[in-house]
Amino acid sequence: MTDRQPSDRELERRRVRRQQRTRSLLVASGAIALVLAALVTVLVSAPGWDRFRETFFDWGYAKDALPDIRDGFWLNVKLFLICEVAILAVGLAVALARTARSPLLAPFRLLAVVYVDIFRGVPTVLLILMLGFGVPALELQGVTSDRYVWAGVALVLSYGAYVAEVFRSGIESIHPSQVMSAEALALTRGQTMRFVVVPQAVRRVAPPLLNDFVSLQKDTALVSVVGVFDAVFAARDTTGYTFNYTPYVVVSVFFIAITIPLARLTDWLGRRALERERAGVR
């Protein structure tokens, strides 16, 4: 019964559907080609195009700057990876403190509110400058004066405040009925958060979180303002004596090469989670 021959009408229908798919594919490709062609034409026909190409797309300069930029970029990647973990921890802790209801935790709640208000308000670059130059200047005993470390701390503090708010909005978006049913099972409030609310909230806010991490990935470039030898600093160093800006383009390519796969990965993760949880709706 399963190996039934479809009727002629159904075969015809499938042919039409295939045709429709092919046509929309053609239209899409055509539209993309058209837009790209228009963009290239505008760019190439610009009066300063030749100068522009020499200053920004010079293969020779690119090759010369590549080793330094690559080494510097490794610093950006390390900074990003370490900060990301710390930011997630800080963000979640602050969000939980803000949503805590126990009277004993009231001081933490207050602290969390003040922290978010202040650190979300201060521009990240200022924070890096203040911590990167300020803390070492204090000459505190037993505290590192490595500007790289303090620039990282500044990033964590700044992004922690953003991520905390993302987490909080996720936690608050979970329907009260979920909390109620967890409480009906006699879970404590802590257990309710840990096993029921936070897992759902994290899944829900994964896309905006990734958005913040792509942004963080780029903002690791800001540490160059306190003289940390990262990819941007390396590029600026080279342009300082060649007066050719190709190294900046090379750095951009490095950053794009890492953010695009990251974006695709989260898209895929999100889609997979959605398919699993919404199975059977359609």
Next chain:
Amino acid sequence: MTAPLLEALEVRKSYGDRVVLDDVTLDVHPHDVVCLIGSSGSGKSTLLRCLNLLEDVDDGVIRFEGREISDPRVDPREVRQRMGMVFQAYNLFPHLSVLDNCTLAPRRVQGLARGAAEDRARELLATFGLADHVDKHPDRLSGGQQQRVALVRALCTQPTLLLLDEITAALDPELVGEVLGIVRDLAERGTTMVLATHEMGFAREVATTVCFLSDGRILEQGPPAQIFTDPREERTRQFLTRVLPG
């Protein structure tokens, strides 16, 4: 007899290897009330979803108002403007008031002026005892009230055919009555409907035709008097003894 309003001919639908609808043939004439009965997973909901093109059929033909709508060249939105659907879980839009839920499609799809759409919606809401809830948001209402709003929302586009997918399955027994009361009113006014239901008493009372589905096939169909008192098939008999009291 008049030409059928809706005609399904040897409709097949499968998900992977699982055949969900197996050569389903069904005629719905104007003013018919067709009740689909059968256990969960027998294909009732899938059939309804195929009828208003929420799912593509894998074979067979569906004709509506004399036109084949299973043709991929047909715009499903055109069909759905003439065919209302109500879901088991109401599916009202929580961010819109009752009135806005009911006027969304008439205004945005059919291009009705706001005033006209609201007049029509208010009138229908009043008819179904919802006049006091016009400006509330759906979550403020009881399940029965929400489902009645969903019915009104479907009626506001003035469809020629109404598909109801187990619309009382999520309701308290005492709220079932108020929703079925509306469906009964609609049936009396000659609204053409196809409904999947577990309410056998109701099916017996309002249906003009009852179809018993089992494993994706319409095993038997006929007037309720015949299906409920003298079913031809053993499977129908078994199903009815399980669901009918006594």
